[in-house]
Amino acid sequence: MGITENILKRVGLGVNKPSGDQPSTFWSRNRGWLLLTITGALFAAYPFLPFISDYWIDVAFFVGIYALLGLSLNIVLGEVGLFDLGHTAFYAVGAYVTAILNTTLHVPIIVLLPLSALIAAGFAFLVTSPVIHLKGDYLCIVTIGIGEIVRLTMINNPFNLTGGPNGINGIGGPNLFGLAINSSTQFYFYTWIIIGIVVFGLVRLQHSRIGRAWNYIREDETAAEASGVDVRSYKLLAFVLGAALAGIAGNIYASKQMSVSPQSFTFIESSLLFCIVLLGGLGSIPGSILGAAVVVVFPEVFRQFATYRLLFFGLALMLMMIFRPGGMWPRKREGTGLDGLGIRGLPKKDEDLIPLGKPDPAMLKPSTTAVVRGVKLPPVTVVMDEGMLLQTHGATLKFGGLTAVNNFDLNVRTGKITSLIGPNGAGKTTLFNMITGIYKPTSGQIDFLGRDITGLKPHTIISYGIARTFQNIRLFPSLTCIENIMSGPHCHARSGTWAAIMHTIGEVREERDIVATAAYRLDQVGLWKYRNELAKNLPYGKQRYLEIARALATAPHLLILDEPSSGLNDRESEDLMVLLQALVKEGFTLLLIEHDMQVVMGISDWVAVMDMGQKIAEGLPKDIYNNQRVIEAYLGKEDD
Amino acid sequence: MATFFEQLINGLTIGSFYALVALGYSMVYGVMKLINFAHGDLFALGSYLGYTLLIASSSWVTVHFGLWGGMAIAMLFAFVGIGLAGVLMERIAYRPVYPAGRLSLVVSALGMSIFLQNGIMAIWGSRPQAYPAAVVPSTRFSLLGLPVTSLQVVILLLSFTLMLVIWFIVEKTTFGAAIRATALDRSTATLMGIDVRVVIFFIFALGPALGGIAGVMNGLYYRAISFNMGWTYGLKAFTATILGGIGNIPGAMIGGLLLGLMESLFAGYISGAWKDVFVFVILIAVLLWRPTGLLGEKTAEKV
Structure with a gap:
């Protein structure tokens, strides 16, 4: 896998195109090197060409x-x-x-x-x-x-x-x-x-x-x-x-x-x-060079028109953006076969790759030790209640005069599914945003795994082991599915700029682990065949699964799902329930916001109910189902 | 005290040019979310249009309609001409590029700017031109014991009137409500029966047209005009827009006036050479203190 392939090889972005089906010719095997040699030779010869003046x-x-x-x-x-x-x-x-x-x-x-x-x-x-x-x-x-x-x-x-x-x-x-x-x-x-x-x-x-x-x-x-x-x-x-x-x-x-x-x-x-x-194309390396050539050479070629050359140049810029808005040489996301991702040491066949993710428990299973891969967690300082993974104590968030979440105590048991329900605008997502660090609580404390995580940055909290999905799916739309999921293990990897440039042994191993983990999770949610498809091209339901897979790839202890079943039809919801239960078996703890009562009552071990920022009830699903205050919160009080 | 007053009037005058140009920036930005980098060059073009009219056949306009009449006609000419240019610009350089996204629009705008600037140079030459003294009113008089020129008074009065009119249109009329609705959410606005095309036509006509008037006023005030002055004014006006809060009409006015005042006071009392550095330092400081400008609304992204 040479650098040249990355620059020069224009791999097509086909869905489900196995890597092995192209005939192996001398040209296809050495295309990158050949193109590099030709380019190099052209550059070297340029100054000596007879018609090239100083x-x-x-x-x-x-x-x-x-x-x-x-x-x-x-x-x-x-x-x-x-x-x-x-x-x-x-x-x-x-x-x-x-x-x-x-x-x-x-x-x-x-x-x-x-x-x-x-x-x-x-x-x-x-x-x-x-x-x-x-x-x-x-x-x-x-x-x-x-x-x-x-x-x-x-x-x-x-x-x-x-x-x-x-x-x-x-x-x-x-x-x-x-x-x-x-x-x-x-x-x-x-x-x-x-x-x-x-x-x-x-x-x-x-x-x-x-x-x-x-x-x-x-x-x-x-x-x-x-x-x-x-x-x-x-x-x-x-x-x-x-x-x-x-x-x-x-x-x-x-x-x-x-x-x-x-x-x-x-x-x-x-x-x-x-x-x-x-002009070259955003994020495209050959594009930038080509763009430079156009910007420098264009006015030179039109030098004879003296005053008009920049006039033409301005016009050309506009025309370019009208007719080729993506630039002259836009970057294509690599696909077809994982070698396209530029990671060495991967098996050639897809089937060999997915199990590769499995044997490395540290990358997949939530870690119980203090060291999660590269990131060393701070020592345990907070004593938490028996059996609890996450606890919020009096979590409060005020936006100006509005109290979105008021003094909320949430308890999430290890290895269980906890659901947070409540009418629209109750403050459920806001509470999630506080737990995951997007908002800083006005007051209160959030404890996770024996550590106070109140007010930490989201990227730090995720490395502690809390991953989330969003209510309105947030993927990386123009990246491929596998690239989307490869963001998961990112927070546990350490390789820096220099290691990446030099391809150090550690970096190569880390990259391989990242792909393997991503491949495993992608396969788990049934999207392996879409790995090289851009995320934005997936239908809605599949995007949800992709987002869940991305969260799983961070190897979290706690997975927070914000309305996972919204926008799914009944059958899809049932599939989702099966997946969630399988995740619990795998050792994850789940916290959901959910409106679909069938999902909530079907799989939750514990339900907390929120209304107007406050906790109005908490208990087993069947108790919540019959709780008078909960029914009032949802359906309104009968006045007379 | 006299110096201070002089700097104050001077600053307000320049500030009102900035404010008028900034208004156009802000209106276009508010609705299109597009930084129209060619806006400054339309201002310059306005200056040249006014100049051409005023010197045409040995200042025929001034001779027939008097100093003030000539000025008014030149401004009207620039207003209409630049308004048309603005609409044409949207048709040619922006409309075909909308689907390609914001960054491509910026390049198209930069291309338009280069095109206009070099177009002006090709037509009027690369050397600065001057509004002839004969077409510029030069009466001086004393206001509360302090010397001002009649031109300054007219410029200030006219700019403030224009700003008030724009403010009234945008904030108080039904059409203004349509503009604001389009700025907030174009598809919802369409669903509510607002013809977004009319709104776009209007802002691309009025925004640049204001710049055109400012261009003529600038020519009358400083006399010398050059083909590349649009860059400087565009940049300053853009700074003013951001300073006040982009997309915000009163913000653009306040930003422009504030910028003019700071510039001329700093130049008068501390250092002329460092005034622009000072302006940008203030801008950065303001943004650190208020990340969306002085009057910009705090936007919280829904997660």
Whole structure:
């Protein structure tokens, strides 16, 4: 499984297409390597072609700069979906760090290459961490603001460092262990070799838990957080990595131009980068490179039209979005055979894969020890009542003057099915949101497995062993079913950026475990044959099962289901009941919100009733069934 | 005190340009959830349209209708012209792209912006043009002992009137209710019998048209206009929109005026070179304090 397949192999997204049915020819087996060799040869030959002048080699160099910038913005905008219209700021920081340190302290350019990446990354961390929680357009204007602040600061020449509007001249060129790089051809190779290395790393990241976590956030931030992704950290990571790449581009640009000035880092530049990513296709690595080529080459080709060339360019951008809104080379989600997911060491046949998930009890069964895979839980501090898995004590949530949940004590017994019922608007989902960490209680305490989990972040709570589904299904719509479920084991895995790029032994094993777990759960809910189908294409009922499978894949102790049977017909509801009972047998504890009384009375061991935020009754299903207050809450009181 | 007053009037004048442009941004955003990056360039185009009319056949308009008459006609011309341009822009650049989603719309808007900017350059040239002194009223007088120009007074009065009219239309009329309903939930609005196409037509005509008037006023006030001034004004107006709370009509007005005031006071008292840095720092600070702007409603996502 080579990197090339991931970049170049365009695997079709067929439903239920077994991996083994294609004839194995020399071409199909080595397609990736062949395409990589051809691409490499074309790149290597380009400067030596007879009709290519130095001018066009320089154009190719600038395509490289913009490709790097496009790839760097693609991480933030394409992978995570963050609206960044000030990305030039990081490019500028890289370029100016290079310019200032080279001209004043005479630090060699080649040393400054990693240093500008590091400083740009540090700068990104500093400026984005206070604002990273802002949503959509608000984050957008803040990034524009950061871009403008950086540019204006360069113009205003603080401490005589930046040279004002004229910038800094006399920057040296890179010197690679005695080989000075100064001709157009040398710069061309220097840049494109760096891009090659960057692309290698980015492809690896795309196919790791990091890249998937980014995509989960892009698809649905709340669902990502609720599936165990530390949304804030992964957003910051995207900005930091993106800025590092932009810093590298800045360094190369400064050393090639031998000068930097604020005119190169305007808002227009940032918006061009934005266009590069969208022209190529969101989240698509070859797309970003292609987008850069279009944005740089287009105005060059139309140079003879002088004043009209940008006019045409603007027109072309619009036409492009009308006729090919997904971009020129959109990323396809990998499918057909699990090798398409880029995980090595998996069995070739599907049938061999599903049992593979089984033998690893730590990944599947709720763990009874304090260590759940990679995550070490804090020591037990709270004494809970005998036999209880989860207890809320006086849980209260107020929205302004409205008390949504009032002093609620909920008890969930280990290994049982507890149902929470009540009329619409009683506050049931709000209580669930408090337990899972989406809302912070105004007062009260929530204990789980002997630990106080009140006010913890959702991704932390899930790693403790509470998983949930949503009332209105929240999947990652444009990802495949198996990718959806692979978010489950995410919170128990540890591999970081470096491990993902290097494919360390631990990382490869972890990835294999993640796929195996996902495969097992997908099979368990009967959706294995839809593994490569995009989640949004599934019918409603199947989406519910997919969501349950995703929650199960986190290996929870407690599974919280918010109206699992809503939207299902009678037969589907019965199937669901069978599945839920099987889950209890497997060792899970269940907590449900449910309106379907047949489901509630049929499978619950314990029922709590909520009305107007308060607990009005609690007991065995048959007692609740006949409870006068419960009947009043549902049907209203008879006045006379 | 005189300096302060001067900066205040100056700030309010610039602020009212920002506010008018921001209103257009906010109206379009409110209904379409689209950041119309070409909006600033329509403002610039408005400026050029007014300029062209005022200098045409040796200022024929001013000669025949007088200074104020000429000004009024130029503004009306820009109002109608830019309103039409706005509607055309929606038809050409946005309507075909709606199904593709918001990010594609942003690219299309950026493309439109580049197109307009370079279109202006192709027609009127890359060098700045100037509104001739002969078409600009220059009477100065003293208001409560402080010097103002008649142009400033007219600009302020007109902008505030326009803002009030827009506020009245959006908040107090039935059609305004239709606009607000469309902004909140387009499909429900359709079900309630609102012709969403009319609403879209209206906001894409009126929003840019206000910018067109602001463009002419800006030309009369500063005299010099350039093909790429739309970027700067667009960016400032967008900042004002966010500052006030995007999609919120009074928010856009307050955001614009506040931005103008802060800018000119900071420039007058502390440093002209750092004023824009100051503006963006304030913006970020406001967003940290109120993540949806000054008047923006807190949106809680239903989970």
